[in-house]
Amino acid sequence: MTTENWGAIYKEMGAKPVINATGSVTLLGGSTPVAEVKAAMDAADSAFIPLIELEQVAGDRIAEMLGVPAAYITSGAGSALTLMTAAFMAGIDDDKIQQLPDTMGMPNEILIQNRQRYWYDRCLELAGAKLVEFGDENGTTEDDLRNAISDRTAGVHYVVYEQNPTDPNVLTLEQVIEITHAAGKLVSVDAAGQIYPLENFGKYVKMGADFQCIAAKYMGAPHSTGFALGTKEVIDAISRHSFIGYEARRIRSIGRPHKIDRQEIMGVVAAVRRWMTLNHEERLDYAEAQSQAIIKPLQGIPGVAAVLNTNIKAHQPFGVFISVDPDVVGFTNDDLVDKLRDGDPSIWTRVQEGQIVLHVFGLGEGEAELVGDAIAAAVKG
Numbered sequence: 001m002t003t004e005n006w007g008a009i010y011k012e013m014g015a016k017p018v019i020n021a022t023g024s025v026t027l028l029g030g031s032t033p034v035a036e037v038k039a040a041m042d043a044a045d046s047a048f049i050p051l052i053e054l055e056q057v058a059g060d061r062i063a064e065m066l067g068v069p070a071a072y073i074t075s076g077a078g079s080a081l082t083l084m085t086a087a088f089m090a091g092i093d094d095d096k097i098q099q100l101p102d103t104m105g106m107p108n109e110i111l112i113q114n115r116q117r118y119w120y121d122r123c124l125e126l127a128g129a130k131l132v133e134f135g136d137e138n139g140t141t142e143d144d145l146r147n148a149i150s151d152r153t154a155g156v157h158y159v160v161y162e163q164n165p166t167d168p169n170v171l172t173l174e175q176v177i178e179i180t181h182a183a184g185k186l187v188s189v190d191a192a193g194q195i196y197p198l199e200n201f202g203k204y205v206k207m208g209a210d211f212q213c214i215a216a217k218y219m220g221a222p223h224s225t226g227f228a229l230g231t232k233e234v235i236d237a238i239s240r241h242s243f244i245g246y247e248a249r250r251i252r253s254i255g256r257p258h259k260i261d262r263q264e265i266m267g268v269v270a271a272v273r274r275w276m277t278l279n280h281e282e283r284l285d286y287a288e289a290q291s292q293a294i295i296k297p298l299q300g301i302p303g304v305a306a307v308l309n310t311n312i313k314a315h316q317p318f319g320v321f322i323s324v325d326p327d328v329v330g331f332t333n334d335d336l337v338d339k340l341r342d343g344d345p346s347i348w349t350r351v352q353e354g355q356i357v358l359h360v361f362g363l364g365e366g367e368a369e370l371v372g373d374a375i376a377a378a379v380k381g
Contacts, residue, residue, distance in 0.1 A: 018346040023359030030223030040270035041263040052248040066202035070235035077192040077226035078123040079258045080213035086127035087237035088154040098252045101128030107154040113140045116159045139169030155186040163313040177208040186210040193315035218315035221271035290360040290368040291318040297376040303328025322356040329379045339378045
């Protein structure tokens with residue numbers, strides 16, 4: 001709740017804190033570590049430890065909890081994607097590891113369906129890989145994939161959004177795995193937010209993918225953390241390309257900037273443990289109640305439509321869709337977003353696909369009511 005001390009540490013430096021109704025976005029800091037994670041991070045301060053050992057035992061613990069072959073903690077899901085492409089291209093060959101991002105003499109193409117291109121696929125290119133599309137804007141056939149695979153192919157990438165309607169015009173992950181493995185190539189999956197239902201957490205590796213990434217911020221870990229799940233071979237290769245592979249093995253990999261500290265590693269383990277034992281019914285009930293608190297003061301206001309988002313999959317359950325009728329309220333959805341952002345306190349949200357989308361992931365105690373009241377005041381003039 002926005003008390004007198006709310007955001008004081010930022011205000012002292014002349015920066016303006018905001019109420020985050022946008023969700024788990026990097027632009028606003030992503031997440032707030034939960035109490036169990038903070039406690040684990042504090043406990044990690046009690047001693048130093050060789051990080052090559054800690055990464056191994058922490059990865060083993062996460063893999064055991066999720067029932068997958070292996071895991072490796074990274075500095076975010078994007079970091080896991082970059083390290084994965086390095087591993088797919090250079091494997092465990094130390095000469096090739098040190099050659100990257102120069103990919104001469106090694107397979108360097110990551111294939112991706114045209115209709116699956118997305119904002120974060122840039123992470124796949126940072127180790128020197130080249131993204132190659134197959135299919136077109138109308139869709140993809142199995143032959144499109146078969147014809148795209150060549151000696152230059154390092155792997156085929158797939159993106160999962162379980163919370164969204166399935167695109168019938170792209171190949172399924174099952175099809176991609178079958179065709180790609182038949183050609184002797186590897187499959188990677190960006191499943192950064194796929195942590196609920198729990199059976200989806202690690203699901204894609206269990207289906208046969210060689211790698212998938214997770215953003216740990218969605219579970220109450222630090223914003224700058226994530227992890228890779230995969231086969232033992234792929235995770236071993238990722239570890240060799242990582243920052244600690246650079247330091248412990250004295251091999252000059254591209255992973256040196258992808259640093260993570262011992263406190264964050266222990267925080268991620270704590271976050272996964274908590275997530276796997278959490279009462280998710282209570283978590284979902286609270287998110288729904290926050291969403292309804294936003295909607296309540298907007299009911300019955302002419303020109304305002306506020307609808308509950310009933311999705312509970314992945315990382316941001318519930319939320320609210322809002323649209324205003326410019327002919328009635330005198331301004332557009334974009335104008336309302338600007339009004340909220342310019343208010344005091346500043347409330348951040350955004351327009352997506354023609355409507356304002358509010359997520360409750362980043363809202364503190366009492367802030368949902370404040371957001372609803374602020375919107376009501378803005379549209380009433």
